[in-house]
Amino acid sequence: MNPPALPVTWRPHRTRFVAYGFAALIMIGAVVMALAMAEPWTWLDRLFLVLFAGLVAGILHLLARVRVTADERGLTIVNALRTHRRTWPEIIDVGMVPGEPWPKIDFSDGTSVGVMGIQGSEKANSARALAELDALIRDHSDSKDI
Incomplete structure (x- = not known):
């Protein structure tokens, strides 16, 4: 995609x-x-x-109010209580285990955060959003030169 x-x-x-x-x-x-x-x-x-x-x-x-916004500099993840701002080089991967309520994003410092802005209960929308987010992460990752 x-x-x-x-x-x-x-x-x-x-x-x-x-x-x-x-x-x-x-x-x-x-x-x-x-x-x-x-x-x-x-x-x-x-x-x-x-x-x-x-x-x-x-x-x-x-x-x-939960959401995920991607711009040229990185991602802003707004969850219920916390907002996380990460640049593209810090983001390693995004994945969603079947049955989980939302996906998780893994970061280069070893941490991960749930992304409440993409709800697993909205099957078609979450699959499309996850695919788009994954494509953005792959497009902006530092490993694309390898």
């Missing part, structure tokens, strides 16, 4: 739809409940209900 034109970003589709859908549903439900709560509940109780819903929506946003 030929590598795609840079820059390119891969992100899961279903995960984003589900996470943002649930976040909206939770926030709307919390606001409706806060407005409809009976008298023993104070305005502070209602406020904390909406704030808690906002915390849950924020956690869902962390799961929905």
